[in-house]
Amino acid sequence: MQILTTAAGLQAYTEQARQAGKRVGLVPTMGALHDGHLQLVQAARTDCDEVIVSIFVNPTQFNNAEDFRLYPRVPEADAVLLEPVGCTALFVPSVPEVYPQPAVLRFDFGPLEQVMEGAHRPGHFNGVATVVSKLFHLARPHRAYFGQKDWQQVTVIRQLVADLSFDLEIVTCPTIREPDGLAMSSRNRRLEPVARAAAPLLHQVLQAAAAEVRQGVSPSEVMATAEAALRREPLITPEYFEIADAQTLQPLVDYAAGRDVVLCIAAHLGGVRLIDNLVIAG
Ligand SMILES: Nc1ncnc2c1ncn2[C@@H]1O[C@H](COP(=O)(O)OP(=O)(O)OP(=O)(O)O)[C@@H](O)[C@H]1O
Numbered sequence: 172m173q174i175l176t177t178a179a180g181l182q183a184y185t186e187q188a189r190q191a192g193k194r195v196g197l198v199p200t201m202g203a204l205h206d207g208h209l210q211l212v213q214a215a216r217t218d219c220d221e222v223i224v225s226i227f228v229n230p231t232q233f234n235n236a237e238d239f240r241l242y243p244r245v246p247e248a249d250a251v252l253l254e255p256v257g258c259t260a261l262f263v264p265s266v267p268e269v270y271p272q273p274a275v276l277r278f279d280f281g282p283l284e285q286v287m288e289g290a291h292r293p294g295h296f297n298g299v300a301t302v303v304s305k306l307f308h309l310a311r312p313h314r315a316y317f318g319q320k321d322w323q324q325v326t327v328i329r330q331l332v333a334d335l336s337f338d339l340e341i342v343t344c345p346t347i348r349e350p351d352g353l354a355m356s357s358r359n360r361r362l363e364p365v366a367r368a369a370a371p372l373l374h375q376v377l378q379a380a381a382a383e384v385r386q387g388v389s390p391s392e393v394m395a396t397a398e399a400a401l402r403r404e405p406l407i408t409p410e411y412f413e414i415a416d417a418q419t420l421q422p423l424v425d426y427a428a429g430r431d432v433v434l435c436i437a438a439h440l441g442g443v444r445l446i447d448n449l450v451i452a453g
């Protein structure tokens with residue numbers, strides 16, 4: 172596995188691969204890798220000849236300085252995990268390498284970013300779109316892999332790809348969970364044991380709500396039941412619980428046949444903010 176630390180090095184590496192007729196897959200991450208990330212790498216390995224994994228804790232997408240400071244960083248352990256699952260090159264740039272000058276670019280994703288993560292983390296998707304655009308330009312992958320766990324993120328990135336005519340395919344991989352249902356997340360490492368014990372409630376509430384949605388219970392009633400269940404757990408402070416159209420991400424008033432629905436949750440557990448979602452096919 173090649174380690175690349177410069178933008179020019181990444182460009183040269185993938186350019187050579189393309190010249191040799193290889194298919195290039197890109198897996199953007201912020202590190203502190205778990206099985207959710209490794210599944211993305213394995214999917215890329217199946218489809219592509221070259222699998223580029225980037226690890227970069229992107230400062231421009233953090234709206235909370237403490238969250239950025241405390242974000243888990245374990246680069247040596249990450250590198251050990253990547254080679255056996257088929258990563259061919261690991262891109263680990265410094266902040267000045269990615270941002271030689273302060274980022275001033277502004278994206279507007281309209282209604283897609285006016286809800287959920289976009290509404291609760293001002294500037295977040297601007298930072299995500301900035302860094303993902305840079306990675307797409309540098310690596311020029313044939314395919315890029317993202318997790319369903321960040322449903323709104325992958326929806327915004329699909330919009331970015333369409334709007335800027337990036338010549339690549341976005342692949343979304345399912346959310347990988349712990350045996351008790353908790354979605355794997357780098358931030359799980361920061362959970363105190365009592366918060367970790369309470370955390371599976373997020374998935375349980377999503378599952379119960381999804382069952383009600385399937386039975387035709389109205390979105391407002393489903394949300395009221397979910398919020399009541401979350402309020403009963405003092406270790407969890409919900410930030411939002413939304414039932415939305417899976418493509419437009421706009422809150423659902425009524426169900427329409429043939430439309431996919433996404434249930435999304437964000438909550439704080441002892442200073443750690445987690446998100447999760449479930450998609451119900453229409
Ligand atoms: N449990 C998971 N299953 C599948 N994909 C995942 C999972 N967790 C993260 N991913 C995906 O991995 C990629 C990199 O995500 P990231 O490095 O932010 O990890 P993370 O675990 O989501 O961390 P955090 O949510 O704490 O930032 C994203 O495309 C994300 O959706």
Ligand SMILES: CC(C)(CO)[C@@H](O)C(=O)[O-]
Pocket residue numbers: 199200201227229232299302303321324
């Ligand atoms: C896509 C991403 C790597 C951009 O920094 C990040 O938002 C993430 O890890 O999901």
Ligand code: BAL
Pocket residue numbers: 232233321324
């Ligand atoms: N996985 C999403 C990255 C973030 O929370 O900033």
